[in-house]
Amino acid sequence: MRALICQAYAPLDALKVGELPEPVPAAGELSIRVEAAGINFYDTLIVQGKYQVKPALPFSPGGEVAGTVVAVGEGVSHVRPGDRVCAFTSYGGYAEVCRARAAQTWPLPDAVDFRAAAAGLVTYGTAWFGLHDRARIRAGDTVLVLGAAGGVGLAAVQIAKAAGARVIAAAGSAERLALCRAHGADVLIDYTTTDLKDAVKAATGGNGADIVVDVVGGPYTEAALRATAWRGRVLVIGFAAGEIPRIPANLLLLKGCELSGVFWDELMRREPAEAARQVADVLAHFADGRLQPPVTAACGLEGAVDAMRSLAARKVAGKLIVLPQAGQGDDRS
Numbered sequence: 001m002r003a004l005i006c007q008a009y010a011p012l013d014a015l016k017v018g019e020l021p022e023p024v025p026a027a028g029e030l031s032i033r034v035e036a037a038g039i040n041f042y043d044t045l046i047v048q049g050k051y052q053v054k055p056a057l058p059f060s061p062g063g064e065v066a067g068t069v070v071a072v073g074e075g076v077s078h079v080r081p082g083d084r085v086c087a088f089t090s091y092g093g094y095a096e097v098c099r100a101r102a103a104q105t106w107p108l109p110d111a112v113d114f115r116a117a118a119a120g121l122v123t124y125g126t127a128w129f130g131l132h133d134r135a136r137i138r139a140g141d142t143v144l145v146l147g148a149a150g151g152v153g154l155a156a157v158q159i160a161k162a163a164g165a166r167v168i169a170a171a172g173s174a175e176r177l178a179l180c181r182a183h184g185a186d187v188l189i190d191y192t193t194t195d196l197k198d199a200v201k202a203a204t205g206g207n208g209a210d211i212v213v214d215v216v217g218g219p220y221t222e223a224a225l226r227a228t229a230w231r232g233r234v235l236v237i238g239f240a241a242g243e244i245p246r247i248p249a250n251l252l253l254l255k256g257c258e259l260s261g262v263f264w265d266e267l268m269r270r271e272p273a274e275a276a277r278q279v280a281d282v283l284a285h286f287a288d289g290r291l292q293p294p295v296t297a298a299c300g301l302e303g304a305v306d307a308m309r310s311l312a313a314r315k316v317a318g319k320l321i322v323l324p325q326a327g328q329g330d331d332r333s
């Protein structure tokens with residue numbers, strides 16, 4: 001089968017499209033004909049050996065997929081060959097067929113198309129876990145989203161709006177902020193040109209944000225924490241800026257606020273039933289249009305390296321997907 005192949009942990013340019021054997025599912029696994037696969041920030045890290053998960057070489061990146069079940073291994077009964085599904089695979093998704101763990105594969109409602117599922121499973125799953133579970137979001141909360149024009153960021157904007165919150169979006173350009181506005185953000189802050197803490201305080205009458213969604217890290221985390229309200233909840237989700245921030249603990253004391261880690265992979269591993277409930281909620285919101293995963297562009301396997309490069313270079317607003325069944329030359333749409 002055709003796949004984008006990582007032969008050695010190396011920069012993105014080393015990835016090549018080639019042939020890999022089609023995976024045969026072991027017990028507790030299934031194989032999926034991949035119709036669409038999302039591109040996430042960690043896909044750009046895993047091929048360089050910079051992610052927690054280090055697959056045996058050679059492998060194909062691609063951590064979230066939507067498609068049709070080809071075959072199921074022993075003990076897999078919740079889906080059958082031919083069923084439409086989405087899955088979190090960690091890697092392997094930029095291929096015509098991939099392997100998935102049964103516990104991290106979920107039936108796809110008919111009303112949710114493959115592209116939307118592949119564009120939204122990880123980002124909306126993560127943002128949902130953060131906002132609804134860890135931060136206990138309520139209507140009327142003010143939610144500050146850092147990196148709001150990115151994959152998890154835009155998902156957080158939509159989920160917070162759907163929950164009845166007021167959303168402050170922080171991103172790195174006017175164009176990216178316009179996308180946040182189009183997805184429902186109420187207040188826009190360019191954190192590359194404006195002091196984040198002052199702008200959030202100004203937008204909240206001095207109170208600060210009730211919830212902070214932080215996928216960026218670096219210097220923005222402390223600025224956001226300083227702009228957090230009394231009893232606020234700060235969600236540590238990712239460090240796209242590359243720097244893991246050190247938090248002055250006195251700020252938590254002074255604000256009576258919570259700092260919560262959000263690690264969706266671990267939720268699935270440690271609490272599969274709870275993860276399945278949350279994924280079902282997210283998919284139900286996709287099915288009735290309350291949440292609409294944005295697909296900014298789609299490409300075939302040949303275009304995947306360029307797409308991953310754009311994401312790593314901070315040039316993508318929204319979400320890119322790979323369509324492994326598309327022929328050569330059938331790129332960005």
Ligand SMILES: NC(=O)c1ccc[n+]([C@@H]2O[C@H](COP(=O)([O-])OP(=O)(O)OC[C@H]3O[C@@H](n4cnc5c(N)ncnc54)[C@H](OP(=O)(O)O)[C@@H]3O)[C@@H](O)[C@H]2O)c1
Binds near residue numbers: 146148216262314316
């Ligand atoms: N904990 C979990 O379970 C979980 C799940 C999914 C993702 N994540 C993590 O969350 C982070 C965001 O993921 P994502 O899929 O939303 O990524 P993304 O689409 O690339 O968005 C990240 C955003 O961060 C901002 N950013 C600021 N400084 C940056 C820099 N130096 N390089 C790149 N981006 C920078 C960018 O927006 P501006 O240019 O507008 O600032 C970008 O839109 C990643 O670190 C990812 O690994 C964690």
